[in-house]
Amino acid sequence: MHDLAMQIAVIGVAGIAAQWLAWRFQIPAIVILLAVGLIFGPLTGMMNPRSDFGELYTPLVSTAVAIILFEGGLTLRLREIRETSTAVRRVVMVSGPMVWIMTALAARYVGDMSWPVSLILGALLVVTGPTVIMPLLRHARLKARPASLLRWEAILNDPVGALFAVVSFEAYLVLRGAHDAEHLIVTTLAALVVAVAGGILGGRALTIFFARGHAPEYLKAPILFAVVVGMNALTNLLLEEAGLLTVTIMGITMANSKLASLNELRKFKETITVLLVSGLFIVLTASLQLSVIMSLEWRVVVFLALVLLVIRPIAIFVSTTGAGLEFKERLLVSWIAPRGIVAVAVAGLFGTTLARIGVADADRMVAYTFAVVAATILLHGFSLKPLARILDLRVTNRPGILIVGASRFSIALARRLKAQEVPVVIADANWSHVSEARLAEVDVWFGEILSEEAHHSLDLSRFDHMIAATDNDAYNALVCTDFGAEIGRSEVFQVGSTSSGQQTSGARHAMHFTLGGMPLFKPPRTYNQLRDDIIDGWTFQATRLTPEFGLEQFFETRPEGTTPVLWIQPSQDIVFAAAEGAGEPDVGDVIIAFGPPRAERDQEKIVRGTLTEREARAERARKTAEDVAKQSEGAN
Incomplete structure (x- = not known):
């Protein structure tokens, strides 16, 4: 191959293809590049760049x-x-x-x-x-x-x-x-x-x-x-x-x-x-x-x-x-x-x-x-x-999740992930918010996530995914845009309005499609909606699918409105439900879902027919109101 233009094209395409294959199969890229060079040169004589x-x-x-x-x-x-x-x-x-x-x-x-x-x-x-x-x-x-x-x-x-x-x-x-x-x-x-x-x-x-x-x-x-x-x-x-x-x-x-x-x-x-x-x-x-x-x-x-x-x-x-x-x-x-x-x-x-x-x-x-x-x-x-x-010199053997914003919603999600032994860190610049997360025994990073210090002290190689969950949609989009280049644009998610799912009234209020991350929920749910759900008693649940208890049974036994957020595969890989091409969870996967609570005794009564679904919801609302009243009394 003595046509230099064709030779350069072949080298360029083969080089990037080798990089992609290395990423796809998780092997060092240099190994594939070495093999490609040997095939093109000494083994076949297809090219000799030094002389060409x-x-x-x-x-x-x-x-x-x-x-x-x-x-x-x-x-x-x-x-x-x-x-x-x-x-x-x-x-x-x-x-x-x-x-x-x-x-x-x-x-x-x-x-x-x-x-x-x-x-x-x-x-x-x-x-x-x-x-x-x-x-x-x-x-x-x-x-x-x-x-x-x-x-x-x-x-x-x-x-x-x-x-x-x-x-x-x-x-x-x-x-x-x-x-x-x-x-x-x-x-x-x-x-x-x-x-x-x-x-x-x-x-x-x-x-x-x-x-x-x-x-x-x-x-x-x-x-x-x-x-x-x-x-x-x-x-x-x-x-x-x-x-x-x-x-x-x-x-x-x-x-x-x-x-x-x-x-x-x-x-x-x-x-x-x-x-x-x-x-x-x-x-x-x-x-x-x-x-x-x-x-x-x-x-x-x-x-x-x-x-x-x-x-x-x-x-x-x-x-x-x-x-x-x-x-x-x-x-x-x-x-x-x-x-x-x-x-x-x-x-x-x-x-x-x-x-x-x-x-x-x-x-x-x-x-x-x-x-x-x-x-x-x-x-x-x-x-x-x-x-x-x-030698125990790896950061973690499991992919971790970085959550920006220490709200009750994100703390609840972090606790559920931690219970599944998923490495998770919550970052927030508000000390009172961080204190709540620390009381919940969740790892935290106190400071501005967009600061230079964050890029130094927060080793991003520990995290394969990020969730921006503050009460400011524009800030969430900025965080996802900034970190998307390092973590991967398909692995950063945010609550509220995003470039791919707007809740606004028109194009004047919509962000450019190149900004922000993937919506954590489909359709997107705002910070206020998630906050109200937490107040209403919604919780994160972890459920492992088995041959006897598949995805269909999962939805049949969950209250209306329950939404899978992600699932953890047996290989420890994490798949977000809202990600493009996520598919569906399979046998052996652990689903982390967000939905209304259902007390065990209520579940038993509903199964026996002695308690209606409406009565169960009313009972949960009453208990939630009592909890809020107790917290208010404690604060006073």
Whole structure:
């Protein structure tokens, strides 16, 4: 396939299809992308992007990696590193050089490579790859501390490892007489200064430029994109791949600024990154030669064992001694170190250059790098979640629900969910409302859910669903719109009027269809209606369906007006009744329904025919009035 337009189209479609399949079947996306790249490239010879793209191949790959690292930097907020700052600093500054030296020794004496290739390979395998770590963290739902450490290490180590490789390569050129040592030292120091200072100044300049309104909203993302590409290219003029450090620091600088439009910029960059990661990994894997892969011998197995089981654990345990981490956290981090795009990309770059200047085992460096990348993706991709479960480092083994608004309705729902062992948290900025929820023994978060603090301290990976249940429909819609991007627009629900079900009199009062969440009830029910129902004695009931007691019997034995809100499947997945394509509950599901109460003795009387339905409703109304009167007396 030599038609570049068709090749780009195939890579794009295959990459996104792989991402969707990974989401659908809950497996690491990189595993599927790796398989697709092998099929397109070495196994079938359908494409060879390195030769097909020609001179554009290297700069395109370098630019794509820079954009990916910048987006990774945008996710790093200094407030998140409070508990792991010492560990992160030691992992980058102590563990990184240790891995470099030990891996180089393994490549030299086990892989039987030359010293130049061994040093470059050791530097490349310092990186742990945010393009692999990020999807794995989302999939594994780790607790905050180990997740923060792995994320920071992956993003910071990528440019550091690339710089180690560049320094090794330049040092080899010095030994060959192509450069002098003074030139290398001056160039390296200048590149580091430019990278660090340029990243900080570039990030702050863009923040001020955007904050003062010098660019319209529709141009902010394109300007940001252009600046990232430009900063990467400019720094690379001093030292190859030093631009990766520049854009990473620029991303971190902007992530920790108070820029109102940062969320929109981050969403745009995340979309671009998903496209680039999907396509880039296929391109890099498809560019491998089958002969290179077949050249791997028994030495690579021993090398892999040393890298995974000896070098990484030693470096992590030595560097994190006294860093405030538990043993099980250090054990997890010492095992999880998948390599990704940067290692493969830089290995291809230097492998080609070394081969051109006559280094015999340059191709073996590429093969070894690919072997480590493939092995770590497969081993770490499929072992992270089980290992985290064994070590009790997962946030929860069940999907949770975040409820915004501590009303009597939401507290009653939370108590019923908690009784079914569903993780649930109620968030509210009103202390008296939160106090009521705490008295009901429901987990709470006191504060404004739309604040920056909420995004830091409320780990959203704990929640698969959210319900906005305050008395303000517009606020509910705002909350659902804000959190829908992270939790999923199909998994955020709200009480009252929504974009998909309006209770208003006309289009003038209707919200735009892109705002808000799904209605919690169909047809939508307002906050006041639900409040009145609670006052009238309505309750949440949990009922498990069995072969003998199915959905039809459920409705036959419930008072009129009972509405299923959600059901919990045997797999612990939660399905909301109002969700699109929810279907119906099946045998084994536990239905959480909201409906009028029916006392057991009334149920028995109705069955015997000694009490009419009307009399039962009147009796419930009388008891409710007595309860309200008692509460009023207690308040007075």
